[in-house]
Amino acid sequence: MHWIKTLVELFFILLISSQLIHAAPFIPTDDQQILATLPDNSPPPRYLSAADFVSDTGSNNLDQTSELLERAYLQGDPRALGQARAQLDQTTDQSIDTLMLQARAFQSDHKFAKAEELLKQILSQDAAHPDALLTLSSLLLVQGQFTEAMNYCQKLDDPALRVYELACEVQIQSMTGGLDAAKQTLSGLAAIAPGLDASTTRWIYLIQADAALRSQDATLAKQVFDVIDDQTVPALMARADWLLSIGEYTQVRDLLQEHTDKDALLLRLITAQMKLNDPKAKQNLALMKERIDVWQIRQENAHMREQATYALLANQVDSALLLAQKNWQQQRETADIVLYATAALKAGSQKDIKLIQQFITDTQFEYPALERDLRAGKISECLNCESVSQQDSTLQTTNTAIERAPTSTTVHLGASATHKDDTI
DSSP states (O other): OHHHHHTTHHHHGGGGGGSOOOOOOOOOSSTTOOOOOOOTTOOOOSOSSHHHHHHHHHTTOHHHHHHHHHHHHHHOOHHHHHHHHHHHHHOOOOOHHHHHHHHHHHHHTTOHHHHHHHHHHHHHHOTTOHHHHHHHHHHHHHTTOHHHHHHHHTTOOOGGGHHHHHHHHHHHHHHTTOHHHHHHHHHHHHHHGGGSOHHHHHHHHHHHHHHHHHHTOHHHHHHHHHHSOSSSHHHHHHHHHHHHHTTOHHHHHHHHTTOTTSHHHHHHHHHHHHHTTOTHHHHHHHHHHHHHHHHHHHTOOSOHHHHHHHHHHTTOHHHHHHHHHHHHTTOOSHHHHHHHHHHHHHHTOHHHHHHHHHHHHHHTOOOHHHHHHHHHTSOOSSTTHHHHHHHHHHHHHHHHHHHHSOTTOOOOOSOOOOOTTSOO
16 A cells, blocks of 8 residues: 555654754855755755746646655755645645645644644545544644544554554553553564564654663663664664763764754754863854744744754753743653753743643653652753663673573573564
8 A cells, every 4th residue: 555655754754844954044146156065865856947846746746745755754854845845835636645745744844733634634534544543643642642642543443554553552652651561562563673664663663762761771772773774863863862861972973973954963963062072062053043043034933842952052041941831832752841841940940840740640651760850850961871870780790690600591681572473
């Protein structure tokens, strides 16, 4: 089926706007003036004239639009996203496939209400439409509406979609009090992941990475990052988040120093550089400020997470808290919860701290290290360092015991995983 190929990207399309490069306003004075030098791996120009564009959009090439949205998500390519939006703006087609693409585009702009309206319109025509069910579930999940998100996962009752249903459910389960059980299910999914398409495999690994981060599980993190790709923006974000959480700032700098064109990655790079007293941090912080200035000129409001993060790095605590509060009304993923908590703790806002703690109580959201900081009233410089140190110590003790054990003894470490050919 056509939709299977791009099914999983729908779960992470909300990150697109966080990953795009935004150039400062510039008016050339010469038609021959070079405005930008594109990466070597950039695709060839799609349009050489306005007539080419109109002709292309009139053909209603849904595959091409879907590929553009996928490229925008995986590579943080703003040209691809802009082309996809332009194509959708030109079409008069109201087929379900087109409505799905329009919903994805609205998600990338954080226009959740419009995306939800389109998705429900699709479901009114086809109540079992898998793309619409999964996309609506992911949209609600990002907003912290966990019960509603789970309801849409459970509407996937087609046995052929069992992997997607399980992944959809386990992602929510891991964020609502079932983290340990979710990690076991994810272990089974990860075992068969290499036999699935690349998008589904990446999705499963990214869910695992988030679970490893929040449970402070260094062993799981190593397993995930040994197999996940390191070429796409979502994977790079997940890897950098883990490394930052355990204080591996040099690794983060090495990982991201060539990715300053992606806002989300640039902010993580700046964080590492500041920890290392790297003089380039100041230069990159100024670069990020230029981009924020452009967003404000354009009156774009889909970058609250990035703006709040920048404000924290620039030690603009009051501004950071205000932006984090606004972002909280849009997004409630792990990164958003950590951001809001950090801003609230740095500002000493008891009202916001209590609001976050109430959210954790109500939803059973699990991140022990963050909860510890909220109780202590201060944010740790390194959220997971203590836990990782303890795991390393335990592993060292275990290894010593294994070395001293009789050679006839078999020691099993960790739980067994489901074979990739087994039924989940």
